[in-house]
Amino acid sequence: MRAFLVAFSLVGILLAGPVSADPKPDGAYVRSGDVDLVALLPPPPIAGSSEDKADIAAVFAYEKARTPETSDRAKADNEMTIFRLAGVVMGPDFTPEKLPVTTAFFDKVKRDSGKPTEAIKAYYNRPRPAAAALSLQALLPLPKNAAYPSGHTTWARLNAIVLAAMVPEKRIEIFARADEYADDRIVAGVHYPTDIAAGTIAGSLIAQKELENPAFNTDLEAAKAELRTVLKLNATQ
Template structure:
């Protein structure tokens, strides 16, 4: 193809991208999003469109293998953190109730992530939580892996949840999946803070190992599921519309110099970040 024609094709493609973005639907108000259970909004993907974690992931490490020895070492290496600031942070990261859950990334984004100040960003987190969490259950329900605290009969940073967690498969980690999904989405809409956001997403998953409720391989697998979910959800017009609206409100929040909703100094000290 002559170079002139290639240039014309490229220009046409760019024009199409602009037209496509202008044809996105209006963002869906939270009031119009159904709940899948009280307080938990439906995601952007129907159940049959979720990535299949059982297909995506290899089996978890079996007892007695070198890979399981790595899991055991990672678990044991974090037991000394009980009672520390990092242990307290892991306890806070365990909370999936909104608005507290959204605030986990406030310092990393250097903005408040609240229904009042950044409603589209807030809604993105609420809805992608469902997608990233539900996508882990094909593997969870198949493998029914026992969690470390239940294996060793030791305390966790979330004692009130231990009874329910003991009945829920450990592999892959749902918290790690949704935390990494949130990090990927936020890095996209707040690119100037991408490094800090991704680092926070990593720490969010590691909180599950520190808490004693997941093995390291559970957390690693959760991040892989999250990547699949975020890739897939980009095909959904409703998600793309919300992303565009979130970008605009982030710029407005920056112009107003809105401050994060958490004590960022204390969080940085707990996580060992700058």
């Protein structure tokens, strides 16, 4: 895990270069080439290495510790919507029906996490835990793409950063829920701990690039105003 921390300490330097003049992102706000996760993240553990064996052991430990409650939550957390991720934190008024601007905004945010993660998944092509350890019983059908890094975790961390900027009063709860959501990928048997660690960094890197985009910040302020009005929160936060 130390390698992940060292890598994360360097990425701010690597991302601080000049912004390209090309104004057309292939995501909603970010071009996939602006966040080169192959360059910015450490590689996954080598198959058969001590770190790889520790990853496999951790997944089996999670399987053994499953309860009906955690299993049900892990299955439900396969859903990638901001309302599934943060509804338990934000309360009953946090619904797409009441928040059309916020819904559209987070749909756009979601687009920015896809291409960067798919590129690095294809590059390393790390097998899912249940494919590498056939005795493991996954709770979900195995996705067809590779394991590293976790796309759900990347998306959850990105969304947590954005949502916390909109509702800073709930920052602690938002990040705790994003961590739980990410952890549920291990509970479900579809990811290793190092996939989760890498996804957490990846989501942070993508969020940093979004925050550099004026169009993103304009849309963020519009969604923030709607959300804070619906939740009856002080508009000056």
